[in-house]
Amino acid sequence: MSDVNLAAPADPSTVKAPDEKRSLGTEWLRQLALPIAVLLLLGGFGLADQRILSTYNLLNIAQQTSYLALFAMAQMVVILTRGFDLSLGPTVSMVSVGAALSMAAMGGADANGLLVVVAAILGGFALAGLCGLFNGIVVAFLGVSPLVATLGSMNITLGVATTISGGRPVQGIASSFASFFYTGTVFGLPAPIVIALVVGLVLYVVLSRTVFGRSLYIIGTNPQAAAVAGIPVKRLLVYAYMLCSGLAALGALMMTARTGSGQPNLGGTLSLQSIAAAVVGGTSLAGGRGGVGSAVLGALFITILSNGMNLTRIDGYVQMIVLGAIVILGVVIDRLRLETR
Amino acid sequence: MTTAEGSGAPKDTAEPLLVLSNITKRFPGVLALDGVDLDVRAGELHVLFGENGAGKSTLINVISGTFPPSSGSFRFAGRDVGELSPSEARTIGISPVFQEFSLVPSLTVEENLFLGRESATGGFLDTRAMRHRARELIDELGFDLDPKARVDRLSRAHQQMAEIAKALLGKVKLLILDEPTASLTERETGRLFELIAKLKSQGVGIIYVSHRMREIRALADRVTVLRDGRHIKTLKAATVTDGELVELMTGRRIDVLFPTITHTPGTPAIEVENLTTADGQVAGVDFVARAGEITGIAGLVGCGKSELVRAIYGIEPVAEGTVRLRGETIEKLDPRSSLRRGVAYFPASRGAEGLALTRPIRENVSMAALDLPRYQRGGVIRQFAERALVKPIMETLKLRPPNIERAVGNLSGGNRQKVMLGRAMARDLDIFLFDEPSVGIDVGAKVEVYEFIKRLVEQGAAVVVVSSELPEVLALSNRLYVMHHGKIAALLEGDQRTEQNVLSSFFEEEKREKAA
Numbered sequence: 001m002s003d004v005n006l007a008a009p010a011d012p013s014t015v016k017a018p019d020e021k022r023s024l025g026t027e028w029l030r031q032l033a034l035p036i037a038v039l040l041l042l043g044g045f046g047l048a049d050q051r052i053l054s055t056y057n058l059l060n061i062a063q064q065t066s067y068l069a070l071f072a073m074a075q076m077v078v079i080l081t082r083g084f085d086l087s088l089g090p091t092v093s094m095v096s097v098g099a100a101l102s103m104a105a106m107g108g109a110d111a112n113g114l115l116v117v118v119a120a121i122l123g124g125f126a127l128a129g130l131c132g133l134f135n136g137i138v139v140a141f142l143g144v145s146p147l148v149a150t151l152g153s154m155n156i157t158l159g160v161a162t163t164i165s166g167g168r169p170v171q172g173i174a175s176s177f178a179s180f181f182y183t184g185t186v187f188g189l190p191a192p193i194v195i196a197l198v199v200g201l202v203l204y205v206v207l208s209r210t211v212f213g214r215s216l217y218i219i220g221t222n223p224q225a226a227a228v229a230g231i232p233v234k235r236l237l238v239y240a241y242m243l244c245s246g247l248a249a250l251g252a253l254m255m256t257a258r259t260g261s262g263q264p265n266l267g268g269t270l271s272l273q274s275i276a277a278a279v280v281g282g283t284s285l286a287g288g289r290g291g292v293g294s295a296v297l298g299a300l301f302i303t304i305l306s307n308g309m310n311l312t313r314i315d316g317y318v319q320m321i322v323l324g325a326i327v328i329l330g331v332v333i334d335r336l337r338l339e340t341r
Numbered sequence: 342m343t344t345a346e347g348s349g350a351p352k353d354t355a356e357p358l359l360v361l362s363n364i365t366k367r368f369p370g371v372l373a374l375d376g377v378d379l380d381v382r383a384g385e386l387h388v389l390f391g392e393n394g395a396g397k398s399t400l401i402n403v404i405s406g407t408f409p410p411s412s413g414s415f416r417f418a419g420r421d422v423g424e425l426s427p428s429e430a431r432t433i434g435i436s437p438v439f440q441e442f443s444l445v446p447s448l449t450v451e452e453n454l455f456l457g458r459e460s461a462t463g464g465f466l467d468t469r470a471m472r473h474r475a476r477e478l479i480d481e482l483g484f485d486l487d488p489k490a491r492v493d494r495l496s497r498a499h500q501q502m503a504e505i506a507k508a509l510l511g512k513v514k515l516l517i518l519d520e521p522t523a524s525l526t527e528r529e530t531g532r533l534f535e536l537i538a539k540l541k542s543q544g545v546g547i548i549y550v551s552h553r554m555r556e557i558r559a560l561a562d563r564v565t566v567l568r569d570g571r572h573i574k575t576l577k578a579a580t581v582t583d584g585e586l587v588e589l590m591t592g593r594r595i596d597v598l599f600p601t602i603t604h605t606p607g608t609p610a611i612e613v614e615n616l617t618t619a620d621g622q623v624a625g626v627d628f629v630a631r632a633g634e635i636t637g638i639a640g641l642v643g644c645g646k647s648e649l650v651r652a653i654y655g656i657e658p659v660a661e662g663t664v665r666l667r668g669e670t671i672e673k674l675d676p677r678s679s680l681r682r683g684v685a686y687f688p689a690s691r692g693a694e695g696l697a698l699t700r701p702i703r704e705n706v707s708m709a710a711l712d713l714p715r716y717q718r719g720g721v722i723r724q725f726a727e728r729a730l731v732k733p734i735m736e737t738l739k740l741r742p743p744n745i746e747r748a749v750g751n752l753s754g755g756n757r758q759k760v761m762l763g764r765a766m767a768r769d770l771d772i773f774l775f776d777e778p779s780v781g782i783d784v785g786a787k788v789e790v791y792e793f794i795k796r797l798v799e800q801g802a803a804v805v806v807v808s809s810e811l812p813e814v815l816a817l818s819n820r821l822y823v824m825h826h827g828k829i830a831a832l833l834e835g836d837q838r839t840e841q842n843v844l845s846s847f848f849e850e851e852k853r854e855k856a857a
Binding site: 210215217225229 | 656676679688695697698704711712721
């Protein structure tokens with residue numbers, strides 16, 4: 001049926017044998033474009049200010065990247081299925097206060113040991129899981145567009161976060177919790193970096209090696225074909241949104257440990273930043289394209305950009321303009337990619 | 342419709358309407374057209390014939406200004422044509438009707454007709470004039486089409502009609518039709534043929550792309566055969582045989598299109614009783630398909646034949662009725678359970694419902710079988726096993742080139758259908774529902790699909806073939822249901838399976854409906 005496509009001159013079906021070398025070449029370029037941009041950015045800022053390339057600052061960048069990388073990975077999972085999650089930021093806030101309140105109920109800052117950490121994790125993940133379940137059901141089973149669904153749940157989660165905390169920071173973070181998620185080290189690497197690495201590795205395996213991961217790509221590429229092939233599209237969509245919220249919750253726990261209290265506005269602009277990181281990294285909003293590598297690179301790019309702008313004392317409001325432009329640029333590049341395909 | 346001035350029969354002495362010489366089109370790394378010559382005279386119907394990927398589409402895209410040729414000369418109506426945009430092409434009288442529709446789904450038929458060329462007075466749309474003109478045109482074409490209907494509410498056949506009407510709205514000198522009858526009913530096809538005859542008599546030149554021999558026989562003045570982007574031969578249609586054409590197209594001989602199939606009907610595999618779908622497209626149907634034979638379902642577009650098999654597979658919601666598979670009543674119909682019960686469905690629209698185009702062949706083949714332990718263990722895909730299972734499947738199906746890591750989007754129609762067939766071989770199935778199995782694929786690939794179906798049946802599987810192409814269902818099926826307006830109009834067996842009987846059962850059913 002679709003042998004003719006007048007929109008795409010290079011529509012491969014009208015052409016005999018697409019040149020594999022060429023596609024390999026552009027693929028290489030596509031793969032390397034962002035790493036090169038990251039290095040250029042780092043080099044450029046380094047010229048402007050020596051401190052940026054110091055070991056201390058590089059480690060600092062790595063640590064900051066690990067938070068955004070988690071959120072970008074979370075976002076990437078649902079973007080693969082042609083969705084996105086605007087409620088990610090408020091979910092982070094909600095998990096933060098939820099976890100802090102769980103710890104406070106267990107005895108707060110005085111209590112120590114594993115039990116408190118477990119209580120915080122359970123409380124945080126329970127809240128996030130509910131939010132993901134809600135998003136997934138509304139998108140998959142009620143057929144509401146991800147934009148509207150998560151815009152709605154964004155307000156709901158924000159309301160929950162503010163209500164349960166009374167709008168104030170929740171004190172009483174146990175030191176065992178802080179050490180687990182922030183101050184601790186493994187082989188000299190700070191806990192946030194270790195967690196991000198482990199999660200990235202696990203998610204990579206899940207996406208590339210499991211039936212679930214494979215199915216997400218197929219759903220994103222052609223949801224109708226996925227359904228006809230017997231893939232339980234709706235159920236997997238719910239899982240995807242839950243996984244997204246779950247990863248966001250993990251990032252929220254890490255940020256809470258760093259802040260030292262449960263913050264009802266911790267999520268702030270994270271929804272947009274995480275979408276930006278994923279899209280800049282090469283995850284396509286049209287679905288079916290992207291991966292852990294692209295999310296992490298995108299996060300690294302944005303982190304270096306803001307770190308460099310901070311150290312070169314670029315005005316905070318100008319930074320906002322730059323970040324906004326980056327998001328749009330990422331989406332435009334994505335569109336161009338789709339058109340030239 | 343407004344057509345070219347000048348009258349009557351083509352004059353061989355004058356310069357033809359369209360003259361392409363030595364046209365070459367190069368896409369990065371690919372030579373899609375290699376020095377192709379083509380001339381079309383005013384009042385002539387010129388068929389472009391060739392397998393998928395032969396360059397037909399590229400050629401008509403060049404003619405209609407979608408993209409320029411890399412080299413070669415392009416003369417139209419006595420003038421050299423340089424850079425040509427699609428809208429310029431329309432202005433000089435080149436009007437293409439592509440298979441992929443150019444309609445805006447959310448607009449009405451009349452809004453689509455006038456899209457980009459709205460009539461207006463003083464900045465306001467002249468709705469009444471446009472409505473009048475649309476009505477007039479559609480009546481003149483004899484289409485059963487409501488100009489006020491939204492395009493996305495129309496069937497594919499009606500969308501096709503709207504597309505043709507749109508092409509004929511302006512001043513047309515050269516009409517390009519790309520498989521225009523693929524989704525038209527017999528009656529609508531008849532109308533289209535009348536229309537074509539009328540256009541020809543008015544001196545319009547027509548380029549017609551089709552795989553269907555019957556149409557070529559009925560319409561063509563000359564046929565140009567393309568293969569691998571090259572011009573093979575241009576022949577007078579009156580003096581060429583079907584065999585010669587197919588041989589020129591494929592570069593090899595194909596003696597028989599339809600294989601001889603030995604049917605050995607066994608126990609009923611599918612029994613449907615009083616089935617009605619939620620959308621009412623199927624209304625109270627009784628249907629039986631047995632193992633070891635092909636059960637055909639013929640009918641016009643929109644008669645519910647496709648919806649019937651889709652309901653059996655579980656993608657069309659059922660309002661009432663029962664479906665029994667091998668004697669067991671099925672309560673809940675959905676694709677996943679259907680596959681587990683051994684039922685496969687091959688959608689008519691492979692691009693929309695069949696394949697994930699940017700994913701590799703391997704994933705498209707295994708995607709309906711990933712729940713089986715041979716492909717995964719505890720949810721983790723066994724990659725080596727997957728490769729080892731998929732590769733021989735595609736080798737059996739003669740995938741060319743035999744690389745299972747290529748994206749499906751790079752494949753021709755025939756190879757895409759092979760990927761679908763491969764998917765059915767990736768797990769153990771014994772009930773196969775084919776929805777328009779040969780739509781959009783060339784003769785060579787058709788033969789291979791038919792051979793595949795033959796193997797399935799002779800191994801004892803139950804096969805249902807739904808098709809709008811009468812010769813196909815007649816030749817393949819052992820028992821043939823004829824559907825009309827959601828109901829079974831007739832069941833033809835043995836010698837009763839003739840084209841005449843199928844057509845007369847439509848009319849009888851029509852009469853019965855009128856009487857009721």
